[in-house]
Amino acid sequence: MATIRRRNRNYKWEAQVRVTGYKKIYKSFKYKEHAKKWAKEIERKIEKGIYQETGDLGIIKLGDLLKRYLN
Numbered sequence: 001m002a003t004i005r006r007r008n009r010n011y012k013w014e015a016q017v018r019v020t021g022y023k024k025i026y027k028s029f030k031y032k033e034h035a036k037k038w039a040k041e042i043e044r045k046i047e048k049g050i051y052q053e054t055g056d057l058g059i060i061k062l063g064d065l066l067k068r069y070l071n
Contacts, residue, residue, distance in 0.1 A: 002039035004032060015039040019046050023053060 003016045007028065015035035017025040025042055029035040045051035 002036075002043055004035045004039065006032075017042045017046075019043070022046060022051075 001018055003018070005014050005016075006012075007014050013029045013032045013035040015027050015029065015038055017039050027035070027038055029038065042051060
């Protein structure tokens, strides 16, 4: 479920998507409509099973990626 809220100090909008089994996903936007569109897209990807969390991508080594690509 997505929540869109206004951040007080800097006049930005924050979208938060919370779905059981996934980490909370946040992103800030200048416009509310952009936040809504992003949140709906993330929810759609999760629902279809194509959303990939990016939190652990920083620890994947280039060699591992190449092996996966070649197989």
